[in-house]
Every structure is written in structure tokens, then in C-alpha cells.
Amino acid sequence: MFKALGKQIKIIWTQLVSLWLVFLHLFNKADTVEYPDVMPYMFPRWRGRIILTRDPDGEERCVACNLCAVACPVDCISLQKTEDETGRWYPEFFRINFSRCIMCGFCEEACPTHAIQLTPDFEMAEYVRQDMVWEKEHMLINGTGKYHDYNFYNVAGKAIGGKGKGEAQNELPPVDRKSLLP
Amino acid sequence: MFSFEVGSLLNIALVLVAGLVISIMMIWVERRFLGFFSDRLGPNRVGPFGIFQVIADAVKMLAKEDWIPPFSDKFTFVIAPMILPIVMLMSLGVIPFAPGVGVMDLNIGLLWIFAMAGLASYSTMLGGLASNNKFALLGALRGAGQMISYEVFMGISILGIVVLSDSFNLREIVEAQEDGWFVIPQFFGFVVFMVAGIAESHRWPFDLPEGEAEIISGYNTEYSGMKFGLFMIGEYIGMVVMSAIIPVLFFGGWLAPFGLEFGNEIISGLFWMGAKTSFFLLFFVLVRAALVRPRYDQLMSYGWLVMLPLSLINLLITGAVVLYQAG
Numbered sequence: 091m092f093k094a095l096g097k098q099i100k101i102i103w104t105q106l107v108s109l110w111l112v113f114l115h116l117f118n119k120a121d122t123v124e125y126p127d128v129m130p131y132m133f134p135r136w137r138g139r140i141i142l143t144r145d146p147d148g149e150e151r152c153v154a155c156n157l158c159a160v161a162c163p164v165d166c167i168s169l170q171k172t173e174d175e176t177g178r179w180y181p182e183f184f185r186i187n188f189s190r191c192i193m194c195g196f197c198e199e200a201c202p203t204h205a206i207q208l209t210p211d212f213e214m215a216e217y218v219r220q221d222m223v224w225e226k227e228h229m230l231i232n233g234t235g236k237y238h239d240y241n242f243y244n245v246a247g248k249a250i251g252g253k254g255k256g257e258a259q260n261e262l263p264p265v266d267r268k269s270l271l272p
Numbered sequence: 273m274f275s276f277e278v279g280s281l282l283n284i285a286l287v288l289v290a291g292l293v294i295s296i297m298m299i300w301v302e303r304r305f306l307g308f309f310s311d312r313l314g315p316n317r318v319g320p321f322g323i324f325q326v327i328a329d330a331v332k333m334l335a336k337e338d339w340i341p342p343f344s345d346k347f348t349f350v351i352a353p354m355i356l357p358i359v360m361l362m363s364l365g366v367i368p369f370a371p372g373v374g375v376m377d378l379n380i381g382l383l384w385i386f387a388m389a390g391l392a393s394y395s396t397m398l399g400g401l402a403s404n405n406k407f408a409l410l411g412a413l414r415g416a417g418q419m420i421s422y423e424v425f426m427g428i429s430i431l432g433i434v435v436l437s438d439s440f441n442l443r444e445i446v447e448a449q450e451d452g453w454f455v456i457p458q459f460f461g462f463v464v465f466m467v468a469g470i471a472e473s474h475r476w477p478f479d480l481p482e483g484e485a486e487i488i489s490g491y492n493t494e495y496s497g498m499k500f501g502l503f504m505i506g507e508y509i510g511m512v513v514m515s516a517i518i519p520v521l522f523f524g525g526w527l528a529p530f531g532l533e534f535g536n537e538i539i540s541g542l543f544w545m546g547a548k549t550s551f552f553l554l555f556f557v558l559v560r561a562a563l564v565r566p567r568y569d570q571l572m573s574y575g576w577l578v579m580l581p582l583s584l585i586n587l588l589i590t591g592a593v594v595l596y597q598a599g
Contacts, residue, residue, distance in 0.1 A: 098578055105563060112562035115309050122313045 132210035134236070137195045139211040140186055142226065143204065143235035150230065151205035151242060154181040158197035158206050166190035167197060176251025178243065181226060188214060189222040203242040207235040278377040287375050291364045295508040300325045302557045309561035330501070338497035345402040352399035353492075353499045356392055356506030360513055363388035367516045368443045370526045370541030381442035382434065385517060386427060389472050392510065393419040396474070396481050399503070400491035411490025414568055415481035418471060421575035422478075426468035429583040432461045432590040433521055446525035453529075455522040457593075460586040462522045464579050469518060471571070473510035476560035480568055511556055512549070519548035 123130050132138070145151050154171035172182040197206050216222050234240070249255050256263035277283070300315065300323060307314025316322040340346055363385045365375035378384050393415055400412020434440060436457065437448035445454075455462050471478040482490040492503050519525055525548075526541030533540045566574070 109558060109562045112309050113558055115311055116305075118311050120308070120313045121311045124313070 132212070134210060136210040136212070137193045137198075137208040139209050139214055140188075140191070140197070140224075140229060141207055141209055141235060142184065142230045143207055143237075144230070144232060145241040145243075146234055146239060147241060148232070149178070149243075150180050151203045152181050152184065153179045153203055153205070153242065154184075155179075155202060157200040157202065161196040161200035163194060163196060164190045164192055177248070178250045184226040184229070185223060186229065187223050189219055204235065204237040204240050209235075277372050278374045283373055284375050286373070287364065287369070288361070291361065291509065291512060292505075295505060295512050296326050296330075297323070298508045298511060298553060299329065299504070301553070302560070305554065305557045306561050309558065333498055333501045336497040338499060341403065341405075341494050343404045344494060345404065348398050348402035349494075350499070352395050352402055353495065353502035353506070355398070356395035357502055357509055359388040359391045359395075360506050360509035363513050364509065364516075366442060367513065368446055368520060368525060369516075369545050370538045371443075372538060373542065374443075377441070377443060379439075379441045382430060382440045382445070385513075386423075389426075390419075390423065392472075392506070395503070395506065396491045399495065400481070403491070403494035405494050407487040407489075408491050408493045410487045411481045411483070411493070414483065414487075415474075415491060417568060417572060418474075418478065418480050421572045422468045422471040422579075425464055425575060425579040425583045426472060428580070428587055429461045429464035429468060430521065431587050432458045435587070435590050435594055442520055442525075446520055446527065449524040449527060453522060453524045458522065458586070458590065460582055461590075462518075464583045464586070465521070466518065467579060469514040470556065470559060471575075473514045473556075474507055475511055475556055477563040477565045478571060479565065480571065483565065485565075511553065515552035515556060516545070516549045518552050519545065523548050 143151050152169075154169055156169065156171070159165070159167040159169060166187040167185070168187075169184040170182040171179055173179055193208065195208050198208050201207075214222075243250055243253065243258075245259050245261075247255065247258060247261060303325070304314035304316070304322065306312075314322070315325040318324040318328050340349055366378050366381040366384050368374045368377075368381075376384075396415035397412045400408040400410075400415065403409070433445060433454050436454060437445045439445060439448070448454075470476075474481060480490075482492070484490070487493075492500055495503060526545045528534075528540055528544050532544075534543075
């Protein structure tokens with residue numbers, strides 16, 4: 091009988107303790123961030139709205155290699171390659187369907203030219219579903235994004251107008267394979 | 273007619289309006305305090321501190337489709353949500369808020385409260401049965417099981433007070449506490465009645481008929497719109513009634529503690545009654561925030577094996593002491 095009594099007293103005691111501990115939370119500061127009034131700090135590497143960047147010379151970085159479209163797990167990127175008169179590749183159109191996009195950032199990792207980047211902006215709600223489809227002119231920005239000095243064509247071996255073979259940074263002149271001289 | 277005597281029109285209007293407004297505002301107060309207890313802010317958007325949240329909720333609830341399931345027993349389905357607020361408002365009528373403030377002065381006030389509380393469980397049971405839905409039926413079943421668990425010891429826990437004050441009239445019970453609140457001689461009665469009161473108003477942690485984690489929403493699964501709203505308002509009125517009846521029975525009702533009476537006895541009485549009621553209302557919210565729901569059989573065995581013997585022993589000792597003092 092005393093054992094049962096002790097058990098009941100223990101039950102009541104634990105309930106009272108949890109009442110008291112919860113009561114103490116009344117004096118804690120709330121953890122809530124009142125979002126529309128107070129913007130939360132978004133980290134620079136937050137995976138939010140996708141942008142297309144330009145190189146330091148102001149040209150489009152995207153070379154339409156389609157690696158982002160291949161990497162995309164939900165197939166929300168579609169683009170078409172074209173070439174300008176200097177031999178530079180660029181996308182004719184570049185379209186992202188943000189109603190499908192899951193902000194995984196695989197496209198950013200796949201991109202060889204740092205063209206496609208994810209930004210901390212997350213406020214992307216729209217009333218019309220069609221407005222979620224973004225074209226190149228909506229995403230292309232005038233800056234370099236997270237990588238300020240990188241210019242793909244300056245380090246790549248491809249010859250474009252104004253830069254021949256072997257003129258890129260850290261690139262040796264092409265070897266003349268028909269000559270045996272060193 | 274417009275004077276402060278029990279049953280005057282002024283009193284009826286005052287009690288009805290104050291009871292309804294306080295019950296409805298408790299929805300906001302409860303959500304706000306639940307937020308504070310869990311380190312959140314709670315609803316604070318609509319109006320200053322969010323006090324108009326209730327109006328937004330009411331507009332939403334009234335604008336919803338009021339759907340009566342075609343497979344339900346339609347008449348009972350409509351009747352069931354009306355019972356709860358009506359009986360709860362009727363039990364609000366006998367509560368003595370201050371000398372001369374109250375709707376009814378019954379010499380069986382305490383029994384009236386129990387009668388109304390017993391009727392309130394019909395709302396749960398009929399609502400669950402008429403819905404013709406498994407989960408609603410389970411909720412109704414739990415409501416019935418809970419009712420036979422707590423009603424017995426709830427009645428017996430109060431008998432100690434009846435013995436001490438020699439009356440069923442709530443005003444006489446309050447006046448009998450002039451010399452000291454009944455919470456001291458009737459401490460175990462108070463504990464048992466507190467538990468029974470939480471169970472009676474179907475509030476957390478004894479919201480077994482609802483049990484939204486296990487049986488969706490229990491007896492009101494099929495209810496929508498203002499029919500659900502009536503269940504909800506009835507529950508909150510029940511919470512106000514319980515928070516008002518506990519001070520009346522155990523904490524001296526309108527009597528001021530430590531002789532802190534001021535001004536008119538009606539104003540002072542309303543103030544102290546309001547303060548004590550608010551304390552218990554907030555305690556109900558704290559209990560909801562802190563404690564977890566027991567299992568259905570746990571409540572039943574707890575009621576019959578712990579609470580019932582405790583209240584019987586309390587009654588026995590109280591009776592013995594009163595007889596001994598009478599000589």
C-alpha cells in the first residue's frame with residue numbers, strides 16, 4: 091500500500107514539476123522572428139532565387155554547355171546554344187521553371203563558368219503560375235555575383251574574336267606537331 | 273428592474289455579455305499564452321496585441337460551408353452542438369459573482385451545476401453518434417467513458433464543502449467562508465475537484481473525446497462552420513464556469529483576501545471574483561501547455577482507484593471532524 095501511495099505521490103510531483111518548468115518559459119524571450127517586419131539574416135550561401143551573372147568585362151558568362159540542365163533533378167532548366175560572330179557561345183534562350191525548381195543548387199555546382207548562381211533572395215511567390223517561368227532577361231544581372239575575377243574565356247583555350255589560340259592566361263603557345271624542334 | 277439584485281434584467285444582460293465575451297476572448301488569450309509558454313509570440317497581427325484575432329476567426333468560421341453529412345442523423349446532428357453552450361450558459365447563471373450580482377439564486381445551486389455538467393456530456397455523445405463516423409463514434413465513446421470516470425468523484429469531492437457550509441446554495445457557501453477559505457480544510461477536495469473540473473470541461477490534458485492525434489478530432493470530426501464553433505464556444509464557456517466555480521467553492525468567491533476590500537462591496541466583489549477567476553483561467557492554459565494527455569484507461573483507473581478513495585476519505589474525515597466539533 092505504501093508503495094502504491096509513493097507511486098501516486100511521485101506521479102503528482104512530476105506533473106507539478108513540469109507545470110513549474112513550463113511556467114518559467116513565460117519569462118523567456120520569444121524565439122519568433124516577425125518576418126515581414128523584421129527581415130531575417132540570410133546567409134550568403136543560402137540557396138534561393140537563381141541568377142545568371144556576367145564576367146568582369148560585362149559579357150554573359152553562360153556558355154550554353156547544358157551541364158546545369160543535365161544536373162537538374164527536376165528538369166526545370168531548358169536552354170538553347172547559339173554563337174556570336176566572334177565564336178563565343180551563349181544561350182539563345184535560357185528558361186527556368188521556378189514552379190518546379192527545388193533550389194537544390196546542383197546547377198550551380200555543375201556550372202563550369204560560375205554563370206548560374208543561387209542568391210539569398212527567397213520571396214518568389216506569384217499569383218499566376220505562368221509568372222513562375224523566368225526567361226534569361228529576368229535572371230541575367232549586371233554583376234559578377236559571388237566570383238568577382240573569374241572570366242572563363244580568359245583562361246580557356248578556345249579561340250574567340252580578339253583572342254587566338256595560346257593567348258589565354260597560363261596557356262603556352264600551341265605546339266607545332268609537324269616540327270621536331272623543341 | 274435595473275438594479276443590482278439577483279435576477280434583474282441588468283444582471284442578466286451583464287452576466288450573459290460578460291460571460292460570452294470573456295469566453296470568446298479566452299480563445300485569443302489561450303493562444304497568446306500558449307505561445308508565451310512555448311517561447312513564441314502567439315497571434316499578434318490583428319489589431320493591438322492581436323485582440324481582434326477572435327473576430328477574424330469568427331468571420332472565417334461563419335463564412336465556411338456549413339455541411340451536414342448526408343449519411344448522418346440530421347436532426348440529432350443539428351441539435352447536438354446547441355446543447356453544450358446552452359447548458360454551460362445555464363450553469364453560468366447560478367454563479368455568484370458579487371453580492372447581488374448573478375442571474376439565479378437557487379438553493380440547490382451546486383446540484384444545478386452538476387446537473388448541467390451532466391447534460392453537457394450529451395452534446396459530446398449525441399454529436400459523435402449522429403455523425404455516423406468511426407472516429408466520431410470513438411470520440412463519443414471516450415466522452416462517455418470519461419464522464420463515468422470523473423462525475424462520481426467530482427460530486428463526492430464537493431460534499432465536504434456542503435458539510436462545512438451546511439448548504440447547497442453557492443451564495444451561502446461563499447458567506448460561510450468569511451472566517452477562512454475552504455481550500456485549507458478541504459485541500460484534498462480542492463485537488464480532486466480541480467482534476468475533475470479540467471476533465472469536466474474536456475480541456476487538456478483530459479481532451480480524450482477530441483484526441484486529435486489519434487482520432488482526428490473525435491466527436492466533432494464531421495462538424496464544420498458555426499456548428500463546430502458552437503462546440504468550441506461551449507467548451508470555452510465551460511472553462512470560464514469551472515474557473516469561476518473553483519474560487520466560489522474553495523477561495524472565498526467575492527470575499528477579499530487579507531481584508532483588502534475597497535469601495536462598494538459590489539465593485540470590490542466583482543474585482544476579487546474576476547481576479548480569482550482569471551488566475552484559474554490562466555492556470556487552465558498552463559495545464560494545457562504543460563501536461564500530456566493520459567491514455568483512456570489510465571484516466572479511468574486513476575479516477576476510480578485514486579481519486580474516488582481520496583475524495584471518500586476526505587469526506588469521511590470532514591464529517592468526523594464536524595461531528596466531533598458539534599459535540
